[in-house]
Amino acid sequence: MRTASQIAALFTGPQVHRDVYTCPEIYKLEMQHLFANTWVFVGHESQTPKKGDYFTTQIGDQPVIQVRHSDDEIYVLYNRCPHKGTKIAIDREGNTGKFFRCPYHAWSFKTNGCLLAIPLKKGYENTGFEETENAKGMTPVGAVRNYRGFVFARLAAEGIGFEDYFGDSISSIDNMVDRSPEGRLEIAGPPLRYMHKCNWKMLVENQTDTCHPMVAHESSAGTAVNIWKEMGNPEPRPPAMEIIAPFMSPYEFFENMGIRTWPNGHGHTGVHHSIHSDYSAIPGYFEALSATHGKDRAKEILDENRHNTVYFPNIMIKGPIQQLRNFIPLGPDKTLVESYIYRLVGAPDELLARTAMYNRMINAPTSMVGHDDLEMYERAQEGLMSNGMEWVNIQRLKTGDEDFTEEAVENGTTERQMRNQFDAWVKFMTATMEKA
Amino acid sequence: MAISREEVIDFIYDEARMLDEGRFSEWLSLWLEDGHYWMPLDYKQTDPHLVTSLLYEDIFMLRLRVERLNGARTFSQKPKSRCHHVIQRPFIDEMEGDRIVTNTSMHYVETRLDEQFLLALTATHELKVVDGAIRIANKRVDILNCDAAFGNIQLLP
Numbered sequence: 001m002r003t004a005s006q007i008a009a010l011f012t013g014p015q016v017h018r019d020v021y022t023c024p025e026i027y028k029l030e031m032q033h034l035f036a037n038t039w040v041f042v043g044h045e046s047q048t049p050k051k052g053d054y055f056t057t058q059i060g061d062q063p064v065i066q067v068r069h070s071d072d073e074i075y076v077l078y079n080r081c082p083h084k085g086t087k088i089a090i091d092r093e094g095n096t097g098k099f100f101r102c103p104y105h106a107w108s109f110k111t112n113g114c115l116l117a118i119p120l121k122k123g124y125e126n127t128g129f130e131e132t133e134n135a136k137g138m139t140p141v142g143a144v145r146n147y148r149g150f151v152f153a154r155l156a157a158e159g160i161g162f163e164d165y166f167g168d169s170i171s172s173i174d175n176m177v178d179r180s181p182e183g184r185l186e187i188a189g190p191p192l193r194y195m196h197k198c199n200w201k202m203l204v205e206n207q208t209d210t211c212h213p214m215v216a217h218e219s220s221a222g223t224a225v226n227i228w229k230e231m232g233n234p235e236p237r238p239p240a241m242e243i244i245a246p247f248m249s250p251y252e253f254f255e256n257m258g259i260r261t262w263p264n265g266h267g268h269t270g271v272h273h274s275i276h277s278d279y280s281a282i283p284g285y286f287e288a289l290s291a292t293h294g295k296d297r298a299k300e301i302l303d304e305n306r307h308n309t310v311y312f313p314n315i316m317i318k319g320p321i322q323q324l325r326n327f328i329p330l331g332p333d334k335t336l337v338e339s340y341i342y343r344l345v346g347a348p349d350e351l352l353a354r355t356a357m358y359n360r361m362i363n364a365p366t367s368m369v370g371h372d373d374l375e376m377y378e379r380a381q382e383g384l385m386s387n388g389m390e391w392v393n394i395q396r397l398k399t400g401d402e403d404f405t406e407e408a409v410e411n412g413t414t415e416r417q418m419r420n421q422f423d424a425w426v427k428f429m430t431a432t433m434e435k436a
Numbered sequence: 437m438a439i440s441r442e443e444v445i446d447f448i449y450d451e452a453r454m455l456d457e458g459r460f461s462e463w464l465s466l467w468l469e470d471g472h473y474w475m476p477l478d479y480k481q482t483d484p485h486l487v488t489s490l491l492y493e494d495i496f497m498l499r500l501r502v503e504r505l506n507g508a509r510t511f512s513q514k515p516k517s518r519c520h521h522v523i524q525r526p527f528i529d530e531m532e533g534d535r536i537v538t539n540t541s542m543h544y545v546e547t548r549l550d551e552q553f554l555l556a557l558t559a560t561h562e563l564k565v566v567d568g569a570i571r572i573a574n575k576r577v578d579i580l581n582c583d584a585a586f587g588n589i590q591l592l593p
Binding site for chain 1: 475477478485486487488489490491492494496497499500501503504507509510511512513583584585586587588589590
C-alpha cells in the first residue's frame with residue numbers, strides 16, 4: 001500500500017497523476033480514508049419524515065440506513081446485522097415501525113441501532129456474548145449532523161467537526177433553504193439514477209468546469225438556439241431555450257461569472273451572475289417570500305445566483321434550482337449519479353415544475369446534455385489508460401503558489417476549484433495514514 | 437372515410453419502423469404541434485410536472501433531439517446509435533370520433549460500439565384523426581425497470 005507521502009505526491013499543484021482516476025488501490029484507500037474522514041451527504045430529512053421511516057444509501061462504499069428514531073432525531077446506521085452481516089433493509093425506503101427486525105434470524109433492534117431482542121437468547125448465556133461488539137446492535141456511524149434538513153455523516157468516530165469542515169461554504173445551503181417562504185425544503189419524488197463508467201472525481205470536477213459547456217454541449221444548446229432563430233425568435237421563449245440555451249454563452253460570460261473557493265475542497269461557480277440568472281419570474285413567488293422576509297431581504301436572497309456549489313467530496317447543489325446531485329462511487333471506473341429535486345415549501349408549484357424540467361432536461365440518462373457529458377467522461381477514463389502521458393493538467397489561471405486555507409474569488413474560468421479539491425483530497429486521504 | 441382498426445394498428449407498426457430506420461424527420465411529422473412525449477421515471481407515475489420524469493418533451497424539444505442527432509458536433513453520436521423495436525399487436529383501448537388510444541408492449545434494443553441494452557416497454561399512444569390522417573397527440577412510454585440506473589439512452593424507445 002502507498003504511504004502518505006506517496007499519496008501527496010500524486011498532486012503537484014498544476015498537475016494530478018492519472019492513478020487517482022484509474023488505480024484500484026487508490027480507490028480502496030479513498031473508501032478507507034477519504035470517505036471516512038470527511039462529512040458526506042446522506043439524505044434529506046423529508047425522506048424520513050415520520051418515526052420509523054428509513055432510507056437506504058451509501059457513504060463511499062459503505063451501506064447505511066438513515067432512520068428517524070422515536071426521539072424524532074435522525075440516526076445513520078451501518079446497514080448490517082451484527083449477527084451474520086445480512087443487510088437489515090434492502091428496499092430504498094420504507095417504515096419499519098418501532099424496531100428493525102433482521103429477516104434471517106429475527107434479531108431485532110431499536111431504530112437507534114441498540115439490540116432489542118434475540119430469539120432463544122438463553123443460547124448465549126455463559127458464552128461471553130455480552131462482551132462482544134455484536135451484542136451492541138447495529139453500529140452507528142461516527143457522527144451525524146442534520147443541517148437545515150440536509151443530513152451529513154462522518155464515518156470516523158474522531159475527526160474534523162461539521163462547522164470547521166464546511167465553514168462559510170454552508171451559505172449555499174442557507175440560500176437554497178432561505179428561498180422557501182417557510183424556510184423548509186421537501187423532497188419531490190425519486191431521484192434520476194444515471195450510471196457512469198468513469199471515476200467519481202471526473203463528475204465532481206466537471207461541476208466547476210466552465211470551459212466545457214460551449215464545446216461539449218454545442219450539439220444541444222447550439223442547435224436549440226439555431227432552431228429558435230429559424231422560428232423567428234418567438235416569445236415567450238420555449239422552455240428549452242430558457243434552460244439549455246445559456247450553456248452556449250460565450251467564454252466571456254463564464255469568465256465574468258466568477259468562482260469562489262472555500263477551505264476543505266468546497267467551492268462554487270456563479271459569484272456575480274450565472275446561467276440561472278435570467279429565468280422568468282414566477283407570479284406570486286416574490287410576494288410570498290417578501291411576506292416572510294420583507295422585500296429587501298427577499299431580493300437579497302433571490303439576487304444570489306450561485307450556479308454549482310461543490311461540497312467536497314461528492315455532492316453538488318444548485319440553490320436557484322433546488323437540486324442536489326450525489327456522485328456515489330461504485331468502483332475506480334464506475335459512479336452512480338443520483339439527481340434529487342426539492343420543493344420550496346410555501347412557493348408556487350410553477351417553481352417546482354421548472355426544477356423538475358431542469359432535472360430531466362440536463363441530468364437524465366435520456367438528456368441530450370447528459371449524453372455529451374458522459375461521452376467525455378468515458379472517453380477520458382479510457383484515454384487515461386494511455387501510457388503516452390501520466391499527468392492530467394489542471395493549471396488554468398494558476399499564478400504562483402496557492403493557499404487553499406483562504407477563501408478566494410477568481411475569474412470564472414480558473415481551475416482553482418479543481419486544485420482546491422485535490423488539496424483537500426490529499427489532506428483527508430492522509431489524515432489517518434501512518435506518516436512514512 | 438372513417439379510420440379502420442387495421443389502419444390504427446399499421447400506424448403503430450409504421451412509427452416503430454421509422455425510428456428503427458432512422459427516419460426521424462418523417463417521424464416528427466406524425467406529431468401534432470401541442471403533443472408531448474412522456475417517459476415516466478416512477479412506476480405508475482401520474483404527474484409529469486412536479487416530479488422528475490426521464491422525458492417530458494414538447495415539439496420544440498423533439499425537433500431539437502432530431503436535429504441534434506444529425507449535427508456535426510454531436511460527440512455522443514460519433515459513431516451513431518442504432519435501435520430496434522419488436523412490438524406486440526397493439527390493443528386499441530379507445531376509438532371514438534377522432535380520438536384513438538392504443539396500448540402496445542415492446543422490446544427495445546439500442547446499440548452503439550460494443551454496448552447493447554434491452555428495455556421492456558409499454559407504449560400508450562393517444563392518436564387523433566386530422567384531415568383523414570392519423571397523428572400522434574401524445575405518447576407515453578413506460579419502461580418496466582424505470583427505477584433502475586441507466587447509462588445513456590440516446591434514441592427514442
